[in-house]
Amino acid sequence: METFTASGVPAMTGQTIVITGANSGIGRVTARVLAAAGARVVLAVRDLEKGRAAAAEMAGRVEVRQLDLADLSTIRRFATEFSEPIDILVNNAGVMTPPFSRTADGFEMQFGTNHLGHFALTNLLLPRIRQRVVTVSSNGHRMGTIDFDDLGSECKPYRAMRAYAQSKLANLLFTAELQRRLTDAGSPVLAIAAHPGMATTNLLRFDGRGRMRYLVQKAVTERLAQSEEDGALPTLYAAVADIPGNSYVGPSGFLQRSGAPKLVNRSARALDTDTARRLWEVSEELTGVTFPSAHLASNPALPQQ
Ligand SMILES: NC(=O)c1ccc[n+]([C@@H]2O[C@H](COP(=O)([O-])OP(=O)(O)OC[C@H]3O[C@@H](n4cnc5c(N)ncnc54)[C@H](OP(=O)(O)O)[C@@H]3O)[C@@H](O)[C@H]2O)c1
Numbered sequence: 203m204e205t206f207t208a209s210g211v212p213a214m215t216g217q218t219i220v221i222t223g224a225n226s227g228i229g230r231v232t233a234r235v236l237a238a239a240g241a242r243v244v245l246a247v248r249d250l251e252k253g254r255a256a257a258a259e260m261a262g263r264v265e266v267r268q269l270d271l272a273d274l275s276t277i278r279r280f281a282t283e284f285s286e287p288i289d290i291l292v293n294n295a296g297v298m299t300p301p302f303s304r305t306a307d308g309f310e311m312q313f314g315t316n317h318l319g320h321f322a323l324t325n326l327l328l329p330r331i332r333q334r335v336v337t338v339s340s341n342g343h344r345m346g347t348i349d350f351d352d353l354g355s356e357c358k359p360y361r362a363m364r365a366y367a368q369s370k371l372a373n374l375l376f377t378a379e380l381q382r383r384l385t386d387a388g389s390p391v392l393a394i395a396a397h398p399g400m401a402t403t404n405l406l407r408f409d410g411r412g413r414m415r416y417l418v419q420k421a422v423t424e425r426l427a428q429s430e431e432d433g434a435l436p437t438l439y440a441a442v443a444d445i446p447g448n449s450y451v452g453p454s455g456f457l458q459r460s461g462a463p464k465l466v467n468r469s470a471r472a473l474d475t476d477t478a479r480r481l482w483e484v485s486e487e488l489t490g491v492t493f494p495s496a497h498l499a500s501n502p503a504l505p506q507q
Contacts, residue, residue: 214241223295227403231434237262271319281326316369329497346371401433
């Protein structure tokens, strides 16, 4: 198989792609490449100024819209205002190891942003999505467990990395259960997950564990990590390659830290279908957003590919 690079992205003319957190890092590179390939790309960002600055450096049809994944009201507004079909939704935005804080709706920040925000956004947009939902997880999911008794990490001393790992495991369980539901509903839409390995982005800017540990972690990351351009390749591959639903794409190198994208394995916990179903149900309760089965493939109002 030929090694996939950004130049392997086919012409995307006529396609609309929404990317969360596209003003920075992997999301920004993904947006730039897809816009250069001819897609209309919507940067869904929490800070419009940052979004416009990123868009100004991209060639092609790029729009900026406000979306704060830590606030369900802005997610609902974003989805309501989006009336046109979407070919690909890329759930990329994320926060890693901030000090304990809550979203506008009271959820622990990492679980709320990385998982619940994307859960709500996806289900609200799903009736308009024609091709794929790509969700960016992490190698860190391997350290994660879903603690249904304490999803908000509040019953024990807050360990930011544990909460991050839980949120990234949730990204994979979400993808698996979403694919199961799409298939059951007869929808052609694919749910695919990706992870960038280790890439030099702004993700490390928070660290709940003190400045010295932050500086050590930053130095280690800069030594081991790949560029954000290479880090975006698994996401791009997940968006355009001919792969089955519920695939997981990551770097092919040692410990999946860097290298060309390929289909990769996931932890045993990420394959647990019972946990995936239960997490979905709990996420529906927490967000008040449900799977829109009645509005999927059978919806005659949705233009087909
Ligand atoms: N870099 C790595 O080594 C690595 C490894 C594994 C997984 N990942 C995953 O890759 C994805 C992209 O991260 P990155 O490395 O590119 O980091 P990044 O440069 O920090 O980008 C993260 C993006 O998410 C946005 N974001 C954060 N909270 C948001 C919210 N509440 N609403 C909307 N947008 C929000 C950020 O916006 P602001 O600029 O406004 O903060 C930023 O645009 C994340 O899901 C991350 O978990 C990265």
